[in-house]
Amino acid sequence: MSAAAARMPHDPNMLGRQRVVRGGGHGDGHDSGHGHHEATGHGEGGPASKRVTVAYGFWIFLLSDIIMFSGFFAAYAVLAKASAGGPTGAQLFEPLRVAEETGLLLVSSFTCGLAGVATQAKNRFWTQMALLATGLLGFAFMVLEIQEFVGLIARGAGPNRSAFLSSFFAVVGCHGLHVTAGLLWLGTMMAQLQVKGFRDDICRRLLCFNLFWHALDIIWVGLFTVVYLMGMGA
Known part of the structure; x- marks a missing residue:
């Protein structure tokens, strides 16, 4: 042997x-x-990459946020006709302004997607340009929304006028607060990208921002349909 x-x-x-x-x-x-x-x-056979786990965790946050908005939608659906003899949505909502707000936010979703594509290509110039366009469109959206709120309050249709208006200001205002937070986040990411470049942690944060901004657009489509379209139709 x-x-x-x-x-x-x-x-x-x-x-x-x-x-x-x-x-x-x-x-x-x-x-x-x-x-x-x-x-x-x-x-x-090991665990997933950090990019995947971060995106998964952020999706859980977004789902919890959507559940919160579902509660606001449910409250509005119950109180939509409780105008207490005051003005209704058909009398208050301006179709042209709502269409402009919707167009601005949808186009900002497109430019945000372009920023994601430029990030994958590691092109700093086009990433910054797409993020800047997203921020400007989001800012214009917020200007129109604030003007709408100020105009309603000036006409005596503030949130304390009726249950309908309380629920309207709550659900639309909550979305506006999210857009404002997104704009602050966007400015921070642009500064970090300019200083630190396409580091792995910066790319993961940009991915999370893309998910957040697109989720806000989806929620706005629901607001546009349930609050404005149905309100003007009624």
Whole structure:
């Protein structure tokens, strides 16, 4: 017997484990199944990248935010006709202003998507330009919304006039606060990108901002439909 043969293991279980590790899917069904599902936490069988886990955690935050907005939507649906003899949505809402607000926010969603594409290409100039366009469009949206609120209050249709107006100011104002927070976040990200470049943590934050801004656009589409369109139709 040669020295190499003498050094080979005689344990059949050890030989079986070696076949699973080396053979992968070439063993029988039982062994290949166990070899496929045993992850040691290293290499391809290990945990997901930080980019994936950060995005997953941020999605959980967005879903909790959407649940909060669902409560505001439900309150508005219940109180939409409780005008207490005061003005209704059909008398107060201005279709042209609402259309302008919607157009601005939808276009800002497009430019935000362009910023994401430029980020993947590591093009700092176009990323900054797309983020700047997103911020300007979002700022114009907020100017129109603030003008709407000021005009309603000046006409005696403030949030204390009726339950309908209280719910209207609550749901639309909550969305406006989110847009304002998004604009502050956007300015911070532009400054960080200019100073630090496309570091991994900066790219992850830009990804989260994209998710946040697109979620605000989706919520606005719901507001536009349930609050404004249905309100003007009524």
